[in-house]
């Protein structure tokens with residue numbers, strides 16, 4: 001019963017096989033190999049548009065590098081107060097942008113409240129040398145509370161951002177779960193909804209370790225700067241073929257969406273058991289593979305005694321995560337552990 005995190009899950013066998021298959025003979029380095037080329041083509045096909053792509057080994061690197069090409073050192077990145085870029089990246093976005101300021105907005109379940117964004121944008125004074133002007137908006141889908149933005153919800157925020165001249169970044173560490181959860185297409189959840197740059201996660205959903213920075217539309221012109229910044233920041237691994245091989249296998253035959261659909265369906269079952277057998281109260285909608293719940297003391301005690309792994313969150317909430325590798329038996333074990341309450 002390990003529901004601690006999708007980062008605790010192993011890599012999917014098909015991805016391991018692809019890495020092993022790429023491990024034959026000589027190949028071009030620094031992203032000029034056939035596997036990275038195949039990954040770029042697969043991404044363009046999945047997102048139904050021309051893209052530029054850079055691969056990194058962590059989501060923090062992807063977010064920080066992505067923001068560094070859309071926000072100058074003298075600008076601000078507007079993000080949710082719970083955003084990973086704010087809470088969990090040890091200042092990497094500020095470091096990689098050369099000092100851009102993160103400015104925090106509120107809203108339920110990790111989604112930015114459109115009124116909060118409008119209020120912040122209205123306070124910008126073009127021409128004032130003193131203020132930090134908003135230059136970028138960063139959204140997360142899934143959000144940090146496990147909720148999913150629909151394309152329409154994103155559009156409200158990105159339209160306001162575009163009207164203010166901002167570029168839009170999407171932190172998609174769990175993008176696959178958002179696609180599987182909303183039923184919207186990858187295109188609808190990104191460039192068709194105003195996203196210029198996507199951090200496309202794969203690690204949490206079955207890769208060994210790869211995330212893609214994807215530039216859409218006019219932002220594609222920033223690929224040269226992105227490469228330079230990646231190199232300067234130490235994110236140009238020489239044997240990039242192994243990153244390309246992972247991503248190619250991840251996207252082949254819809255594997256990524258199958259894995260996310262399994263994770264989401266398992267999370268839905270898990271949530272149902274926690275609520276029905278454990279009298280838990282959900283603190284946020286379960287739109288993807290994460291559950292945030294308030295647990296009665298007895299439920300907490302039983303789960304801890306049974307050795308179930310899950311994470312304490314803020315405000316007395318606990319987080320449970322299902323991954324591609326979470327088994328039906330894990331959910332059954334949880335049900336058995338909590339069902340015993342009534343005996």
Ligand SMILES: *Cc1c(COP(=O)(O)O)cnc(C)c1O
Pocket residue numbers: 057058059060061063084085140143144171173174203
């Ligand atoms: C996990 C996660 C990341 C990436 O984290 P790394 O540990 O650096 O790979 C980014 N954003 C969100 C919302 C995440 O949950």
